[in-house]
Amino acid sequence: MKNFAYAALLCLGLGISQANAAQAYPEKPITLVIPYTAGGITDVSGRLVAKKLSERLGQPIIVDNRPGAGGAIGAEYAARAKPDGYTLFMGTRGTQVTNAMIQKDVNIPPASDFASVYAFIDAATVIVVRADAPYNTLLELVAYAKANPGNLSYASAGNGSAANLTGELFQDVAGIKMTHIPYRGSAPAVQDVVGGVVPVAFDYPATTASFISNGRLKALAVVYGERVKSLPDVPTAAQAGVKGAESSSWMGFFAPAKTPDAIIERLSREMTVVMEDPEVQQKITDMGAIPLHADSKALDKLIEEDRVRWEPVIERIKISSN
Incomplete structure (x- = not known):
């Protein structure tokens, strides 16, 4: 009984201690x-x-x-x-x-x-390509990938990132194969697409919208369930002809x-x-x-x-x- 009472008091004391810590924090x-x-x-x-x-x-x-x-x-x-x-x-x-x-x-x-x-x-993911890319729509990108197997690569924020997963899911649904080029974050990945180092990127409107608006990138689709407000003219992947790849x-x-x-x-x-x-x-x-x-x-x-x-x-x- 004494042990039980001691344990109860200990728990009570711990609870009070935590509450006091939270009040003082930070x-x-x-x-x-x-x-x-x-x-x-x-x-x-x-x-x-x-x-x-x-x-x-x-x-x-x-x-x-x-x-x-x-x-x-x-x-x-x-x-x-x-x-x-x-x-x-x-x-x-x-x-x-x-x-x-x-x-x-x-x-x-x-x-x-x-x-x-x-x-x-x-966050929604947007598919962007360099400004001089030979494809202007999502279905044109898919057709190019099928006609040139193994010749397309895409950039993402890194292995296991949401953009990487979205890119792999998109390829599976579209029936194509691209080589994944992982970066240490979104900014360098997008910069290399702008610079022509990598032809395609799966990334976010936050890091691509300014390049899209000034014409240095072309946005083919947002891989999401609905259009995003910051890119109102960009269709969803489903609207652009590829259904089932929605992700965020x-x-x-x-x-x-x-x-x-x-x-x-x-x-x-x-x-x-x-x-x-x-x-x-x-x-x-x-x-x-x-x-x-x-x-x-x-x-x-x-x-x-x-x-x-x-x-x-x-x-x-x-x-x-x-």
Whole structure:
């Protein structure tokens, strides 16, 4: 009985301690690890929301870009950080779900190494080609790929990235084969298509819209269920003649596992307020993305749904990091 009473008091004390920690939190700057290069949609949207969250918390949020291995390098670093709420991680469907299914030869932190905080953006993928490409529509690209097997390549933000998965799914549905050229982030991938190094890219409106508007890239389709507001004249892949390749990528904040629940709940509450800001919603929309409102529990559910959806797709298409 004494042991039971002692355990109960210990739990009560721990609960009070966590509550007090959450009330005092944060008492110093927070680091946000972004596992991709600066300039891509993960970086741009992460910085946007981090700035607003910083205002809510009253402490600076310092962005630390750690690109490489499709996000695995940044994920590994963040997962090993002290679980005190002062290191956050900008995770994606790739880093939290599909990388582990694809990159068998890379040390991928499991989902259990992280605590979900909040998912705030869902990003469509757009298929872009260099301005002088000999194809002007999606079906013309498909016809060219079929007539020139093995001669087309496409760029993405890295092995296992959402753009990589979308590119592989698109090829499977369209019945074509292109060579994947992985980069360390969206910005360098798009730059190499603009420069003519790679003919095609699967990427996001946030990193391609300016090149599309100034004529340095041609957008053939958005691989999404509907047109995006920032590219109203660009058809969906289904509208352009290729159905069944619809895909997107959510992005959000995570913390190292064992971060106190009270701190996770505080961050999730503050993110809910941030995402109610019309300015944030508008800027996300301007990126060609869709604002999400998934708190920690909803994000956990999203991760499980994606695991169920993508595992058989990756197995069927035989996507790998090689």
